[in-house]
Amino acid sequence: MKNRWIGYCVALLSVSASAQEYPRELTFSTGEQQIWQLTMQRPVAAREQVASALNALGISAPAVQALWWAQRCRFALQAGDKAALDSARVMLKQLEARSSSEFAGSAAGYKCQQLSKFNAGESMDTRQLSFLAYHSLTERDAPALHAWIGLDYARDALAAGFADSAASAVALVLSIARDNLLPQLEADSLAVQAEVQTVLGQYPEALRSIHKALALQTDASQQQPLQLIQAGILLAMGRLQQAQALYQTLWQQRSVPAGLALLALHLQQSHIDLALPLSRQLQQMAAQSGDREWIAISGLRHAMTLLVQGQFAEAQAQFDDASGWLSQHRLALYLPEQQRWVQLLAQQGQQQAAFDALQQSLRLQRQFDAEQHQTQAQLSSTLSIAEQRSRELKLVDLQQQLNTSRAELAASGQQLWLLTGLCAGLALLLMFLLWRRFYR
Numbered sequence: 001m002k003n004r005w006i007g008y009c010v011a012l013l014s015v016s017a018s019a020q021e022y023p024r025e026l027t028f029s030t031g032e033q034q035i036w037q038l039t040m041q042r043p044v045a046a047r048e049q050v051a052s053a054l055n056a057l058g059i060s061a062p063a064v065q066a067l068w069w070a071q072r073c074r075f076a077l078q079a080g081d082k083a084a085l086d087s088a089r090v091m092l093k094q095l096e097a098r099s100s101s102e103f104a105g106s107a108a109g110y111k112c113q114q115l116s117k118f119n120a121g122e123s124m125d126t127r128q129l130s131f132l133a134y135h136s137l138t139e140r141d142a143p144a145l146h147a148w149i150g151l152d153y154a155r156d157a158l159a160a161g162f163a164d165s166a167a168s169a170v171a172l173v174l175s176i177a178r179d180n181l182l183p184q185l186e187a188d189s190l191a192v193q194a195e196v197q198t199v200l201g202q203y204p205e206a207l208r209s210i211h212k213a214l215a216l217q218t219d220a221s222q223q224q225p226l227q228l229i230q231a232g233i234l235l236a237m238g239r240l241q242q243a244q245a246l247y248q249t250l251w252q253q254r255s256v257p258a259g260l261a262l263l264a265l266h267l268q269q270s271h272i273d274l275a276l277p278l279s280r281q282l283q284q285m286a287a288q289s290g291d292r293e294w295i296a297i298s299g300l301r302h303a304m305t306l307l308v309q310g311q312f313a314e315a316q317a318q319f320d321d322a323s324g325w326l327s328q329h330r331l332a333l334y335l336p337e338q339q340r341w342v343q344l345l346a347q348q349g350q351q352q353a354a355f356d357a358l359q360q361s362l363r364l365q366r367q368f369d370a371e372q373h374q375t376q377a378q379l380s381s382t383l384s385i386a387e388q389r390s391r392e393l394k395l396v397d398l399q400q401q402l403n404t405s406r407a408e409l410a411a412s413g414q415q416l417w418l419l420t421g422l423c424a425g426l427a428l429l430l431m432f433l434l435w436r437r438f439y440r
Helices: 002-016 030-039 047-056 062-079 082-097 106-119 123-135 143-159 163-179 183-199 203-216 220-236 240-252 256-268 272-289 292-308 312-329 331-347 351-439
Strands: none
Touching: 030 047, 030 062, 030 143, 047 062, 062 082, 062 106, 062 143, 082 106, 106 123, 106 143, 123 143, 123 351, 143 163, 143 183, 163 183, 183 203, 183 220, 203 220, 220 240, 220 256, 240 256, 256 272, 256 292, 256 331, 272 292, 292 312, 292 331, 312 331, 312 351, 331 351
Protein backbone atom coordinates (compact mmCIF):
# COMPACT_ATOMS: atom_id res chain seq x y z
CA MET A 1 0.00 0.00 0.00
CA LYS A 2 2.91 2.33 0.78
CA ASN A 3 4.34 1.86 -2.73
CA ARG A 4 0.95 2.68 -4.24
CA TRP A 5 0.84 6.05 -2.44
CA ILE A 6 4.42 6.80 -3.51
CA GLY A 7 3.26 6.20 -7.10
CA TYR A 8 0.41 8.67 -6.66
CA CYS A 9 2.82 11.31 -5.37
CA VAL A 10 5.08 10.80 -8.39
CA ALA A 11 2.07 11.14 -10.70
CA LEU A 12 1.08 14.38 -8.99
CA LEU A 13 4.57 15.81 -9.38
CA SER A 14 4.58 14.91 -13.07
CA VAL A 15 1.45 16.93 -13.84
CA SER A 16 3.55 19.93 -14.83
CA ALA A 17 5.72 17.90 -17.24
CA SER A 18 5.70 18.17 -21.03
CA ALA A 19 2.46 17.23 -22.74
CA GLN A 20 3.94 14.56 -25.01
CA GLU A 21 4.89 11.22 -23.49
CA TYR A 22 6.33 7.90 -24.57
CA PRO A 23 3.74 5.14 -24.99
CA ARG A 24 3.67 2.50 -22.27
CA GLU A 25 4.80 -0.13 -24.78
CA LEU A 26 6.72 0.52 -28.01
CA THR A 27 5.74 -2.80 -29.60
CA PHE A 28 2.67 -2.80 -31.85
CA SER A 29 -0.31 -4.95 -30.98
CA THR A 30 -1.71 -7.31 -33.63
CA GLY A 31 -4.35 -4.74 -34.61
CA GLU A 32 -1.75 -1.99 -34.97
CA GLN A 33 0.43 -4.21 -37.15
CA GLN A 34 -2.54 -4.88 -39.45
CA ILE A 35 -3.45 -1.18 -39.69
CA TRP A 36 0.17 -0.15 -40.29
CA GLN A 37 0.71 -2.71 -43.05
CA LEU A 38 -2.49 -1.61 -44.78
CA THR A 39 -2.09 2.16 -44.51
CA MET A 40 1.54 3.14 -43.95
CA GLN A 41 3.74 0.49 -45.52
CA ARG A 42 4.66 1.55 -49.08
CA PRO A 43 3.53 0.81 -51.69
CA VAL A 44 0.03 1.43 -50.33
CA ALA A 45 -2.76 -0.35 -52.20
CA ALA A 46 -5.55 1.53 -54.00
CA ARG A 47 -7.56 3.61 -51.53
CA GLU A 48 -10.80 1.70 -52.24
CA GLN A 49 -9.04 -1.56 -51.42
CA VAL A 50 -7.47 -0.09 -48.26
CA ALA A 51 -10.80 1.40 -47.11
CA SER A 52 -12.53 -1.95 -47.60
CA ALA A 53 -9.80 -3.84 -45.72
CA LEU A 54 -9.89 -1.29 -42.87
CA ASN A 55 -13.65 -1.69 -42.54
CA ALA A 56 -13.23 -5.46 -42.28
CA LEU A 57 -10.82 -5.27 -39.33
CA GLY A 58 -12.28 -6.06 -35.92
CA ILE A 59 -10.69 -3.64 -33.47
CA SER A 60 -11.78 -3.57 -29.82
CA ALA A 61 -9.07 -1.79 -27.78
CA PRO A 62 -9.97 1.94 -27.52
CA ALA A 63 -6.42 3.13 -28.22
CA VAL A 64 -6.18 1.03 -31.39
CA GLN A 65 -9.72 2.06 -32.37
CA ALA A 66 -8.52 5.68 -32.30
CA LEU A 67 -5.73 4.84 -34.75
CA TRP A 68 -8.21 2.85 -36.87
CA TRP A 69 -10.75 5.69 -37.12
CA ALA A 70 -8.01 8.27 -37.79
CA GLN A 71 -6.80 6.19 -40.74
CA ARG A 72 -10.36 5.77 -41.96
CA CYS A 73 -10.64 9.56 -41.80
CA ARG A 74 -7.49 9.82 -43.93
CA PHE A 75 -8.72 7.49 -46.66
CA ALA A 76 -12.21 8.98 -46.64
CA LEU A 77 -10.65 12.37 -47.38
CA GLN A 78 -8.57 10.91 -50.20
CA ALA A 79 -11.67 9.30 -51.71
CA GLY A 80 -13.86 12.36 -51.16
CA ASP A 81 -16.29 10.15 -49.24
CA LYS A 82 -18.16 12.65 -47.03
CA ALA A 83 -20.33 10.01 -45.32
CA ALA A 84 -17.30 7.94 -44.28
CA LEU A 85 -15.49 11.10 -43.16
CA ASP A 86 -18.41 12.25 -41.00
CA SER A 87 -18.67 8.77 -39.49
CA ALA A 88 -14.97 8.78 -38.59
CA ARG A 89 -15.23 12.23 -37.00
CA VAL A 90 -18.26 11.21 -34.92
CA MET A 91 -16.61 8.00 -33.72
CA LEU A 92 -13.39 9.80 -32.77
CA LYS A 93 -15.42 12.33 -30.80
CA GLN A 94 -17.32 9.55 -29.03
CA LEU A 95 -14.07 7.75 -28.20
CA GLU A 96 -12.71 10.90 -26.59
CA ALA A 97 -15.98 11.60 -24.75
CA ARG A 98 -16.17 8.16 -23.14
CA SER A 99 -12.47 8.01 -22.31
CA SER A 100 -11.54 6.84 -18.84
CA SER A 101 -8.17 6.35 -17.21
CA GLU A 102 -7.63 3.60 -19.80
CA PHE A 103 -7.42 5.97 -22.79
CA ALA A 104 -7.33 9.69 -23.66
CA GLY A 105 -8.07 9.88 -27.39
CA SER A 106 -7.55 13.56 -28.21
CA ALA A 107 -4.53 13.09 -30.49
CA ALA A 108 -6.38 10.95 -33.05
CA GLY A 109 -9.21 13.49 -33.25
CA TYR A 110 -6.75 16.33 -33.84
CA LYS A 111 -5.03 14.25 -36.52
CA CYS A 112 -8.32 13.82 -38.39
CA GLN A 113 -8.89 17.59 -38.16
CA GLN A 114 -5.36 18.24 -39.43
CA LEU A 115 -5.87 15.97 -42.44
CA SER A 116 -9.15 17.76 -43.21
CA LYS A 117 -7.49 21.19 -43.08
CA PHE A 118 -4.59 19.96 -45.22
CA ASN A 119 -7.06 18.65 -47.78
CA ALA A 120 -8.69 22.10 -47.81
CA GLY A 121 -5.29 23.82 -48.28
CA GLU A 122 -5.31 25.68 -44.95
CA SER A 123 -1.60 25.49 -44.12
CA MET A 124 -1.46 27.47 -40.88
CA ASP A 125 -4.36 25.58 -39.32
CA THR A 126 -2.71 22.36 -40.49
CA ARG A 127 0.50 23.12 -38.64
CA GLN A 128 -1.30 24.19 -35.47
CA LEU A 129 -3.31 20.96 -35.47
CA SER A 130 -0.09 19.00 -36.04
CA PHE A 131 1.30 20.56 -32.85
CA LEU A 132 -1.94 19.87 -30.96
CA ALA A 133 -2.05 16.25 -32.14
CA TYR A 134 1.53 15.50 -31.12
CA HIS A 135 1.39 17.23 -27.76
CA SER A 136 -1.95 15.58 -26.95
CA LEU A 137 -0.44 12.11 -27.22
CA THR A 138 -0.32 10.28 -23.89
CA GLU A 139 1.27 7.05 -22.73
CA ARG A 140 -2.14 5.39 -23.23
CA ASP A 141 -2.21 6.05 -27.00
CA ALA A 142 -1.17 3.29 -29.40
CA PRO A 143 2.55 3.24 -30.35
CA ALA A 144 1.59 3.27 -34.05
CA LEU A 145 -0.33 6.52 -33.48
CA HIS A 146 2.74 7.98 -31.74
CA ALA A 147 4.87 7.01 -34.75
CA TRP A 148 2.50 8.42 -37.39
CA ILE A 149 1.76 11.69 -35.61
CA GLY A 150 5.33 12.04 -34.31
CA LEU A 151 7.02 11.87 -37.72
CA ASP A 152 4.61 14.40 -39.25
CA TYR A 153 5.12 16.69 -36.26
CA ALA A 154 8.92 16.46 -36.54
CA ARG A 155 8.72 17.76 -40.12
CA ASP A 156 6.32 20.56 -39.15
CA ALA A 157 8.34 21.56 -36.08
CA LEU A 158 11.54 21.73 -38.16
CA ALA A 159 9.83 23.87 -40.83
CA ALA A 160 8.51 26.19 -38.09
CA GLY A 161 11.96 26.64 -36.53
CA PHE A 162 11.55 24.31 -33.52
CA ALA A 163 14.57 22.12 -34.30
CA ASP A 164 15.02 20.80 -30.74
CA SER A 165 11.37 19.71 -30.55
CA ALA A 166 11.74 18.04 -33.95
CA ALA A 167 14.82 16.17 -32.71
CA SER A 168 12.93 14.90 -29.64
CA ALA A 169 9.97 13.73 -31.74
CA VAL A 170 12.10 11.92 -34.30
CA ALA A 171 14.02 10.14 -31.52
CA LEU A 172 10.70 8.69 -30.30
CA VAL A 173 9.72 7.54 -33.80
CA LEU A 174 13.13 5.92 -34.32
CA SER A 175 12.69 3.95 -31.09
CA ILE A 176 9.29 2.70 -32.25
CA ALA A 177 10.59 1.85 -35.75
CA ARG A 178 13.50 -0.17 -34.40
CA ASP A 179 11.40 -1.95 -31.80
CA ASN A 180 8.93 -3.08 -34.47
CA LEU A 181 11.49 -3.81 -37.21
CA LEU A 182 10.07 -1.24 -39.66
CA PRO A 183 12.93 -0.30 -42.03
CA GLN A 184 10.85 2.17 -44.07
CA LEU A 185 9.77 4.08 -40.96
CA GLU A 186 13.34 4.03 -39.64
CA ALA A 187 14.68 5.34 -42.96
CA ASP A 188 12.05 8.11 -43.08
CA SER A 189 12.87 9.08 -39.50
CA LEU A 190 16.62 9.09 -40.15
CA ALA A 191 16.07 11.40 -43.12
CA VAL A 192 14.23 13.90 -40.91
CA GLN A 193 16.90 13.46 -38.25
CA ALA A 194 19.57 14.28 -40.85
CA GLU A 195 17.74 17.50 -41.79
CA VAL A 196 17.42 18.47 -38.11
CA GLN A 197 21.13 17.80 -37.55
CA THR A 198 22.00 19.90 -40.60
CA VAL A 199 19.98 22.84 -39.25
CA LEU A 200 21.79 22.44 -35.90
CA GLY A 201 25.18 22.43 -37.69
CA GLN A 202 25.88 18.78 -36.81
CA TYR A 203 27.11 17.90 -40.30
CA PRO A 204 29.07 14.66 -39.65
CA GLU A 205 26.11 13.29 -37.65
CA ALA A 206 23.72 14.34 -40.42
CA LEU A 207 25.82 12.56 -43.04
CA ARG A 208 25.86 9.36 -40.95
CA SER A 209 22.09 9.53 -40.51
CA ILE A 210 21.41 9.92 -44.23
CA HIS A 211 23.82 7.09 -45.09
CA LYS A 212 21.90 4.80 -42.70
CA ALA A 213 18.61 5.95 -44.22
CA LEU A 214 19.81 5.15 -47.74
CA ALA A 215 20.90 1.68 -46.64
CA LEU A 216 17.56 0.96 -44.93
CA GLN A 217 15.07 2.45 -47.40
CA THR A 218 13.17 -0.34 -49.14
CA ASP A 219 10.99 2.03 -51.19
CA ALA A 220 12.85 2.75 -54.44
CA SER A 221 10.84 5.94 -55.02
CA GLN A 222 12.38 7.45 -51.87
CA GLN A 223 16.01 7.01 -52.89
CA GLN A 224 16.17 10.27 -54.87
CA PRO A 225 14.78 12.46 -52.06
CA LEU A 226 17.30 10.93 -49.66
CA GLN A 227 20.16 11.57 -52.10
CA LEU A 228 19.02 15.19 -52.45
CA ILE A 229 19.29 15.55 -48.67
CA GLN A 230 22.73 13.92 -48.83
CA ALA A 231 23.90 16.37 -51.52
CA GLY A 232 22.60 19.30 -49.46
CA ILE A 233 24.57 18.11 -46.44
CA LEU A 234 27.75 17.74 -48.53
CA LEU A 235 27.24 21.27 -49.84
CA ALA A 236 26.77 22.62 -46.30
CA MET A 237 30.01 20.88 -45.28
CA GLY A 238 31.89 22.62 -48.09
CA ARG A 239 32.46 19.40 -50.05
CA LEU A 240 31.51 21.12 -53.29
CA GLN A 241 32.84 18.60 -55.81
CA GLN A 242 31.09 15.65 -54.16
CA ALA A 243 27.82 17.58 -53.90
CA GLN A 244 28.05 18.68 -57.53
CA ALA A 245 28.79 15.14 -58.72
CA LEU A 246 25.76 13.81 -56.83
CA TYR A 247 23.51 16.58 -58.20
CA GLN A 248 24.78 15.75 -61.71
CA THR A 249 23.91 12.07 -61.24
CA LEU A 250 20.43 12.94 -60.00
CA TRP A 251 19.90 15.40 -62.85
CA GLN A 252 20.69 12.62 -65.31
CA GLN A 253 17.79 10.77 -63.63
CA ARG A 254 15.60 13.81 -64.49
CA SER A 255 15.36 15.20 -60.97
CA VAL A 256 14.23 18.84 -61.25
CA PRO A 257 15.38 19.85 -57.73
CA ALA A 258 18.85 18.43 -58.51
CA GLY A 259 18.91 20.37 -61.80
CA LEU A 260 17.98 23.60 -59.99
CA ALA A 261 20.77 23.05 -57.45
CA LEU A 262 23.21 22.26 -60.26
CA LEU A 263 22.22 25.43 -62.13
CA ALA A 264 22.84 27.52 -59.00
CA LEU A 265 26.33 26.01 -58.72
CA HIS A 266 27.08 26.72 -62.42
CA LEU A 267 26.04 30.36 -61.94
CA GLN A 268 28.12 30.60 -58.78
CA GLN A 269 31.16 29.24 -60.67
CA SER A 270 30.43 31.38 -63.78
CA HIS A 271 30.06 28.31 -66.02
CA ILE A 272 27.72 30.11 -68.42
CA ASP A 273 28.23 27.61 -71.25
CA LEU A 274 26.79 24.90 -68.97
CA ALA A 275 24.17 27.11 -67.31
CA LEU A 276 22.18 28.25 -70.39
CA PRO A 277 21.23 24.84 -71.89
CA LEU A 278 20.54 23.48 -68.40
CA SER A 279 18.30 26.46 -67.62
CA ARG A 280 16.23 25.95 -70.77
CA GLN A 281 15.80 22.25 -70.06
CA LEU A 282 14.75 22.98 -66.51
CA GLN A 283 12.06 25.41 -67.60
CA GLN A 284 10.60 22.82 -69.96
CA MET A 285 10.65 20.04 -67.36
CA ALA A 286 9.18 22.27 -64.63
CA ALA A 287 6.36 23.35 -66.96
CA GLN A 288 5.63 19.72 -67.84
CA SER A 289 5.48 18.77 -64.15
CA GLY A 290 2.91 21.45 -63.36
CA ASP A 291 4.60 22.14 -60.02
CA ARG A 292 4.17 25.87 -59.31
CA GLU A 293 7.19 26.01 -57.05
CA TRP A 294 9.52 24.43 -59.61
CA ILE A 295 8.10 26.60 -62.40
CA ALA A 296 8.73 29.78 -60.39
CA ILE A 297 12.25 28.88 -59.23
CA SER A 298 13.32 27.67 -62.68
CA GLY A 299 12.06 31.01 -64.07
CA LEU A 300 14.10 32.98 -61.53
CA ARG A 301 17.22 30.95 -62.24
CA HIS A 302 16.72 31.43 -65.99
CA ALA A 303 16.52 35.19 -65.40
CA MET A 304 19.85 35.01 -63.57
CA THR A 305 21.37 33.05 -66.45
CA LEU A 306 20.22 35.72 -68.91
CA LEU A 307 21.59 38.48 -66.67
CA VAL A 308 25.05 36.89 -66.48
CA GLN A 309 25.01 36.76 -70.30
CA GLY A 310 24.42 40.52 -70.37
CA GLN A 311 20.75 40.45 -71.42
CA PHE A 312 19.61 42.80 -68.65
CA ALA A 313 16.19 43.91 -70.00
CA GLU A 314 15.08 40.39 -70.87
CA ALA A 315 16.44 39.07 -67.56
CA GLN A 316 14.57 41.72 -65.54
CA ALA A 317 11.29 40.97 -67.31
CA GLN A 318 11.78 37.23 -66.76
CA PHE A 319 12.58 37.75 -63.07
CA ASP A 320 9.54 39.97 -62.47
CA ASP A 321 7.27 37.51 -64.25
CA ALA A 322 8.58 34.48 -62.32
CA SER A 323 8.68 36.10 -58.89
CA GLY A 324 4.96 36.84 -58.49
CA TRP A 325 3.69 33.46 -57.29
CA LEU A 326 6.78 32.59 -55.25
CA SER A 327 6.84 35.91 -53.36
CA GLN A 328 3.19 35.42 -52.37
CA HIS A 329 3.22 31.71 -51.50
CA ARG A 330 6.79 30.65 -50.66
CA LEU A 331 8.49 33.69 -49.19
CA ALA A 332 11.05 31.57 -47.36
CA LEU A 333 12.22 30.22 -50.75
CA TYR A 334 11.89 33.51 -52.59
CA LEU A 335 14.13 35.58 -50.29
CA PRO A 336 17.38 33.67 -51.05
CA GLU A 337 16.61 33.99 -54.78
CA GLN A 338 16.03 37.73 -54.39
CA GLN A 339 19.34 38.08 -52.54
CA ARG A 340 21.20 36.20 -55.30
CA TRP A 341 19.54 38.50 -57.82
CA VAL A 342 20.83 41.58 -55.96
CA GLN A 343 24.39 40.21 -55.96
CA LEU A 344 24.29 39.38 -59.68
CA LEU A 345 22.92 42.84 -60.55
CA ALA A 346 25.77 44.46 -58.64
CA GLN A 347 28.34 42.20 -60.31
CA GLN A 348 26.97 43.08 -63.75
CA GLY A 349 27.26 46.81 -63.04
CA GLN A 350 23.51 47.44 -62.72
CA GLN A 351 23.92 49.54 -59.57
CA GLN A 352 20.54 51.30 -59.56
CA ALA A 353 18.66 48.07 -60.25
CA ALA A 354 20.72 46.33 -57.54
CA PHE A 355 19.85 49.11 -55.05
CA ASP A 356 16.13 48.87 -55.87
CA ALA A 357 16.22 45.08 -55.57
CA LEU A 358 18.05 45.38 -52.25
CA GLN A 359 15.38 47.71 -50.91
CA GLN A 360 12.71 45.24 -51.92
CA SER A 361 14.70 42.40 -50.37
CA LEU A 362 14.94 44.25 -47.04
CA ARG A 363 11.22 45.00 -47.08
CA LEU A 364 10.39 41.36 -47.78
CA GLN A 365 12.81 40.23 -45.07
CA ARG A 366 11.00 42.41 -42.51
CA GLN A 367 7.68 41.00 -43.70
CA PHE A 368 9.01 37.46 -43.47
CA ASP A 369 10.43 38.03 -39.97
CA ALA A 370 7.09 39.45 -38.79
CA GLU A 371 5.20 36.48 -40.24
CA GLN A 372 7.64 34.06 -38.66
CA HIS A 373 7.28 35.79 -35.30
CA GLN A 374 3.48 35.61 -35.54
CA THR A 375 3.59 31.96 -36.61
CA GLN A 376 5.88 30.98 -33.75
CA ALA A 377 3.68 32.89 -31.29
CA GLN A 378 0.60 31.04 -32.56
CA LEU A 379 2.34 27.69 -32.37
CA SER A 380 3.64 28.44 -28.88
CA SER A 381 0.08 29.32 -27.85
CA THR A 382 -1.10 26.05 -29.38
CA LEU A 383 1.56 24.20 -27.39
CA SER A 384 0.34 25.87 -24.18
CA ILE A 385 -3.22 24.72 -24.93
CA ALA A 386 -2.00 21.16 -25.50
CA GLU A 387 0.02 21.21 -22.28
CA GLN A 388 -2.99 22.50 -20.34
CA ARG A 389 -5.07 19.70 -21.82
CA SER A 390 -2.40 17.21 -20.79
CA ARG A 391 -2.36 18.53 -17.23
CA GLU A 392 -6.15 18.21 -17.05
CA LEU A 393 -5.96 14.61 -18.29
CA LYS A 394 -3.29 13.77 -15.73
CA LEU A 395 -5.31 15.31 -12.92
CA VAL A 396 -8.38 13.32 -14.01
CA ASP A 397 -6.23 10.21 -14.15
CA LEU A 398 -4.83 10.93 -10.69
CA GLN A 399 -8.35 11.48 -9.29
CA GLN A 400 -9.45 8.18 -10.78
CA GLN A 401 -6.45 6.45 -9.23
CA LEU A 402 -7.27 7.99 -5.85
CA ASN A 403 -10.91 6.90 -6.17
CA THR A 404 -9.73 3.39 -7.04
CA SER A 405 -7.44 3.46 -4.00
CA ARG A 406 -10.30 4.54 -1.73
CA ALA A 407 -12.51 1.76 -3.10
CA GLU A 408 -9.71 -0.76 -2.52
CA LEU A 409 -9.21 0.55 1.02
CA ALA A 410 -12.95 0.30 1.70
CA ALA A 411 -12.99 -3.26 0.31
CA SER A 412 -9.93 -4.11 2.39
CA GLY A 413 -11.65 -2.66 5.48
CA GLN A 414 -14.73 -4.79 4.89
CA GLN A 415 -12.54 -7.86 4.45
CA LEU A 416 -10.69 -6.98 7.67
CA TRP A 417 -13.96 -6.72 9.61
CA LEU A 418 -15.08 -10.06 8.24
CA LEU A 419 -11.78 -11.66 9.20
CA THR A 420 -11.97 -10.08 12.66
CA GLY A 421 -15.49 -11.39 13.16
CA LEU A 422 -14.46 -14.83 11.94
CA CYS A 423 -11.47 -14.89 14.26
CA ALA A 424 -13.63 -13.78 17.20
CA GLY A 425 -16.15 -16.50 16.39
CA LEU A 426 -13.42 -19.12 16.17
CA ALA A 427 -11.95 -17.91 19.47
CA LEU A 428 -15.35 -18.16 21.22
CA LEU A 429 -15.87 -21.62 19.74
CA LEU A 430 -12.45 -22.71 20.95
CA MET A 431 -13.12 -21.31 24.45
CA PHE A 432 -16.49 -23.11 24.53
CA LEU A 433 -14.90 -26.41 23.51
CA LEU A 434 -12.16 -25.99 26.13
CA TRP A 435 -14.77 -25.16 28.83
CA ARG A 436 -16.80 -28.21 27.98
CA ARG A 437 -13.73 -30.42 28.08
CA PHE A 438 -12.57 -29.16 31.47
CA TYR A 439 -16.12 -29.14 32.88
CA ARG A 440 -16.50 -32.82 32.06
